[in-house]
Amino acid sequence: MIYPSIDKLLNQVGSKYLLVNIVARRAQEMKETDHYQMKENEYVSKKEIGKALEEVSKDLIHMK
Numbered sequence: 001m002i003y004p005s006i007d008k009l010l011n012q013v014g015s016k017y018l019l020v021n022i023v024a025r026r027a028q029e030m031k032e033t034d035h036y037q038m039k040e041n042e043y044v045s046k047k048e049i050g051k052a053l054e055e056v057s058k059d060l061i062h063m064k
Helices: 006-013 015-035 048-057
Strands: none
Touching: 006 015, 006 048, 015 048
């Protein structure tokens, strides 16, 4: 099963295209700066894409 749920993420963001854009940018930022919103041991995912999805699901990333 995918974590976090895509349905939950789409309820928060509204568009799958916007979700992909946000997550891709955040994952790239994580790679470049090594800055994370949560502690390393709080993430379920091992990769940056999954970690970015988790941050969106916990409302740690906001759109302007």
